[in-house]
Structures are given as structure tokens and as C-alpha cells.
Amino acid sequence: MGAMRARRPQGRHRRAEDQATYGEVIAIREFRALWYAQGLSLLGDQLAQVALAVLVYDRTRSPLATAAVYALTYLPSIVGGPLLAGLADRFARRGVMLTCDLVRAALVAAMAVPGMPFWALCGLVFLVVLLSAPFSAARAALLPEVLEGDRYVIGSALQNMTNQAVQMLGFAAGGALIATMGPYRALALDAATFLGSALILLSGVRRRPAASHDGAKPSMWTMTRAGARLVFGSRKLRTLVLFAWLAGFYILPEGIAVPYAARLADGALPVPVITGLLMAAMPTGTVVGAFLFSRFVAPPRRLRLMGWMAMLSCAPLIVTVLRPPLEVVLAAWVLSGIGGAYQLAANAAFVQYVPDERRAQAFGLVQSGLMAAQGIGILVGGFAAERLGPEPVVALAGVAGLTCAAVLAMIWTEPRERVPAAA
Template identity: 75%
Template sequence: MAATEPGRLSGRHRRPPETRVTYREVVAIPEFRSLWLGQGMSLLGDQLAQVALAVLVYTRTASPLATASVYALTYLPPILGGPLLAGLADRYPRRRVMLWCDLLRALMMAAMAVPATPFPVLCALVFCVVLLGAPFSAARAALLPEVLEGDRYVVGSALQNMTNQAVQMLGFAAGGAAIAVLGPYRALALDCATFLGSALVIVAGVRRRPAPEREDGERPSVWRMTRAGARLVFGERRLRTLVLFALLCGFYVLPEGIAAPYAATLADGRVPVAVITGLLMAAMPTGTALGAFVFGRFVTPTGRLRGMGWLAMLTCAPLVLCVVRPPLEGVLALWVLSGVGGAYQLAANAAFVQCVPPSGRAAAFGLVQSGLMAAQGTGILVGGAAAQRLGPEPVVTLAGVAGLCAAAVLAVLWTESRTEIIAKVRAAA
């Protein structure tokens, strides 16, 4: 009988198996439930408003560029003020920042729900509502690792992601029918109520915490914190790679921005364009929810990090097949598959948390969030302009090709960066 290789079969030297946290363990944490519920409530109202806006503009103008431009308006404000406002969550208590953002947004949505509100004022209020989402999202993202530690954070993020995608799917799929019944102003009033509900949930379920302490004991200005966050995010190779993974969404979110004109090419008179638009906009969130469930529940923490590159390529590869102009069922299947690949963002988010110190977490998350919004808004605007000339199907195909090439390059870069992060994940476990 051959001698046993030292360290291979000995329990003393064998690496312990990685444990996987269950969704039940995460939901059992009261503070997480409050953050989870509040986010879901406000997001549902937002999706109804987005569908109403997209269908209304395309019905009036029949212009893919105008539709994409108005849809992109919900992405662009954080580019201007998001990085600066996100630093508020590192300067002040994060719970307080979230509450003020919810209350101010509810007040502005109430003004928007008044039919007599002039259109320029309405646009300004939309801009401000979206802008306040930046400090709210940064505060919530920075608070979540304090509520959920270790792999609970990844599973909790997966659960939030699934919920967000399911809410988007519900809001987009039912949005056209709901707007037809409620009308646009009642939909805005409903969005106001969801912000108030989110604020009440935060007051009742999230405990007070002081502002994050800094190592030097100072409380620098918001501008200084923003600059420090930018140096942190872009001055470190691993973080730069993770940020580029996040910005990849600019390619695979593009089809949502031109869903209405794409739906017009698929309509055959039997199904209204508004219904097809909602189905198309719901396809990717559906896939992402499915991918997040499998990725968060059945894949080990290190397995998620190793699979990031392949999943990132999966987000764009199915879009290339739109070049063959498949029927509605085929387009939905391809877009759902693209959404499944979007689950790689969970691993990228967890790796980002591992590399960023808590005192600068909100500013770093805010910068990345603003970059995400910029990438999505820019992709939608470019896609709308291109669809005006080429048609929606070729534009979606080109976005898939460009995104697939970018994802392949990032996958190669990631193999050089992931070793140290995997070691940190194993040490934390």
C-alpha cells in the first residue's frame, strides 16, 4: 500500500469546508428586515413611474431617442451631485441620512402628484428626487455590512438583489396596466406613499448609530471626503478592476432603455405595445433574480469570486443573438439569460466591501453608484440615438458584442487580482 502524502488526508492539515449562510439566517435579523422592506416599498413606486414615463413619451413622440432621453433622466442626476452627496453618510449618522432623504423625496413626490404643477417644475422635481437617491443608497450600502457580517452580507445582498429585481419585474410587467387604471398623477402619489412607508420602517426597525469614526479623529468636509474616496477607489488596482466590472452594466442595461421601440417592432396587433414593453423591461430583472438566488444560496464564497468573469461575459453574450431577429418569446429568453449573468455583481460588491475601510465606505459606494448611473444613462442615450438610425435590434446586438469583449478583458484582469481577496474571505470565514 502506498504511503499517505503528508497533509493530504490528515484532518489536522485539511482545509475546512466553506460554510454557506442560509436566507433564513439573514431574514431572522430584525434590522436587515427593516432595510429590506423599506427598499422594496420605495422601489415598487419608482418602477410604476418609470413605465408610465416611457410609454407616455413614446406614445406622444414615436421617437426612440426622445424615449431613451427621458428614461435616461432617471439615471443622470447622480452623476452631477452623487459623489459629493454620498459623502454625507460618512460625515453624519447613516440612519439619519436615510430618513431625511426619504422625507424630502416624499415631499417632492407629493408636489409632483398635483396636476397643476408646471412641466418644467415637474422635471426639476424629478431631478432632485433622483439626486437624493445617491446619499440614501450610499448610507444603506455602508450600513448593510454593519448589520450583516461575513458571508451574511453576501447572502443578504443576494436577497435584496432578488427582491429588487422581483419588484422591478412586477412593476415593469404590471406597470402598463396599472398606469392605464391609476393615471400618471395617482402613480406619483403612490410613489410618495412608498417613501413615507420606507421612513416609518427605518424609524421602527433600524437602531441609532453614531457617525463613523475616522482614524485621525477629525470630521473633514464633504468635499475632502469625496476626494479621499476617489483616491481610494481609483488608486488601488483591485478596486479599479471591481469598479470596471460594475460599470459593465452600461452595455447590458441598454436594451431596457429602448424597450418601447423594440416592442413596436415585435407587435403584431394582438398584444398592445405597452404590454410588450413591460414584458421586455421585466425580462432582465427576472433573470437577475434567478441568478442571484442560485449564486447566493448554492455557490461557496470563493466560488462566487472565481465565477465572476464567466458570469460577466454571460450578461452580454445572449444579446449578440438578437441579430437574428427572434420573435418575442426568443427575445424574452435571451434577455432573461442576460439577466442571470448579472448575478456576478453580488460577488463584485462583496469583494469591494473587503477592500474598503468602514470610515470611507459610504463615499466609495457613492462614487461607484454614481458611476453605475452614469454608465447606464450614457448607454441608454447612445443606444437611443443609434436606434433612431439603425433600429433597435442591431443596436442591442452591437451592445452585446462590445460588452462581451470588455467582459473578457476584465475576466483576465480579475484572475490576477482575486487571490488576495479570496484569502481574506477564507480568513473571515
């Protein structure tokens, strides 16, 4: 459990502490395919997410209802992560990703049918997000096979920056696009992005056998229990998982961005535009933070800064208790996004301790908890915002997150010294 799994060398031999460059990572064809496919499908998802949030708030004027629909894009992973992520260890990972893309394209195409009942729309959203668990687990488990050493960190940073940039673009432009093209066309575009992702993966990622080579494959329940013992049986892994789940605090503001925008609207900008700006602020900060953290911080120092960066991801949110203007709120949320770059170090350290044949299950469990923490946090935030207003709720999330981050930073002080330098 604690020992690192030996990996096959790729290209010239590199020491774990050598710092990779973006150029050499982008030059790897399989990484480019994974990178392009994820960015393409994510762009369509952001348009659909903004459309659903604005639509629900326009109908209900309820922060709780808006947060509930937004949380619906997180909560299915509570089930999908533990039970379905193991499929990427039982079967070929590329095949799992292709199957998930094709099925999700069909489901989202059904969502784009005009006149679809709202309850059916919510059910389809649930299924689409449910299938994201095995897809994400397969992609996360495949990436260390494509990239090794610090290339993995740089590749993760590049994917993270791209994902956040796509979110920033999708959220910022989403309001304007929804106003012109309508929600159903946005959903049709989302379906097309899943098909595009499948084509890229089919042409750019080579076939590999399933990671588990046992003749008799264990049941999904058996794999889930084994994965839980692996992840939570180690102090190092437990701490890294809790660092990842800390995102539940600083993601909460996105779930109440629409009612927050309604509070900030002064007639100069419409609510959908302010909503897009708010939802784009943290992804913007994460792009900046991921670039600076991966490019200018040497591998051995990343883990030493992880606790401080985690605290930075939550502390700026506290300023919202003063009910500042839009400009200050955006600056605070951007700064919070910069702090969120600590996830790069936590993710890279985590992958060093999980063997290849258990990696997808382990990532699925962590992702499940992460999505659950975010979804539950958003639901609680929406419930509280109806009673207290969005500003104090965001500030309370910042205080709670800062406290948890400080405790985790102290817990991490001792085991960090034995974490591989590649993290």
C-alpha cells in the first residue's frame, strides 16, 4: 500500500525530481488526445449547466431550487464513483471511456428534445452525471500510464488549466449564448461534444488490455470494499483525500451564484451576465494558480506549500460578509481559485501510492467523495442562502474551509517528508 509501484520508462530516463516542461508533455500524442477530448466535452457541459441554472431560477426565483438543480450535477457520483469506477480496472480503459461518451451523447440528445418534461430532464441529467464516474476514473487511471514522473504533474496542471479555462469561457459566455440560441440548442451542442470526444479518443489513444489480469474478476462490491481499505487504511492517503474534499467549501459559492448575482445587479449588467462572471472567477484563478504552481515551483517544494495554498483557497471568501461590490467579490473569488492549485500536489502524491491495477477504483472513490462534498455543500448553501442571504453563507463557507485547511496542514507536516519528490 505504501510502496511505490515501478513504472515502465518512457523516452529518456528522468529522475523523479527532474522538472518537466509543457512542450515535452504536449508532444506526447496520447496525452494530446486525452487533453482535447476532455476539453471539448467540458465546454458543452458548461453551456448546459448555465442554461439549467438560469432556467430554474427564472421559473422559481428560489435559491434553494437553483442550488438543488446545480447539485444534481454532483450528487450522482455518490453512487457512481464507488460502484462504477471499478469498471475501468475490470475492462480496457479506452473502451470504458468510449462507451461512456456514446451513451452520454444519446442521453443529452434526448434532453435536447423540445417539450421534455422537467422531471424527465432532471432524470436524464442524473444518468449523464452517473456515467461521468467510470469515464473520469478511466481517464485518471490512464494518465499515469501515458505520463510518468514530473510529466504527470505538468500534464495534470495542463489539463487542470484547460478545464478551468473552458469553464471560465463556458460560464462567462454561457449567459449570452443561452439568450441567443436557447437552452435546447445548448443541450444539442453538448451532445455533439460527447461524440467529438469519442472520435478523438478512438483515433488518438491506443488500445491497452484491462489493468486487472485475473481470470476470475471480483464483483464490483468486492472491488469497492478493497478500494476503500486501500484509500482509507493509510494515513497519508487519508490526508490527501481530505485535502481533495476540501473543495466542497470553496466550490459552494458557484451553487448560489444566480441569487448572489441578483443581489449585486444594479441595472448596469443583467443577472445572467453577472452570474457568468461570478462562475468564471474561480476557474480564472485556478488557471493562473495551476500555471504558476507547476511552472515556477520545484517538485520538492509543492507539497511543502500545499497546506498554505489550501488555506488560501478558502480565506478570501470571508470578505463577502462585508457585502462588497462586484469587483471585490470577483477579485476574492479569483484569489480563492489561485489557492485551489494545491490540488495538483495532492493528486500527484496520491497517484504515487496506488498500484496500477487498483488506480481507477481508488480515483473513483475519491472522486465520489469529492462530488458528494461539493453537492451537499451546494445544497446546504442554497438552504442557508434562503434564510441568511448569499453573502454571509459564502463567508461562513470560507471560515469553515479555512479552519479545516489549517488542521489538515498541521496533520500533513509529519508524513509529507516521506512523499516522493515527483509530487
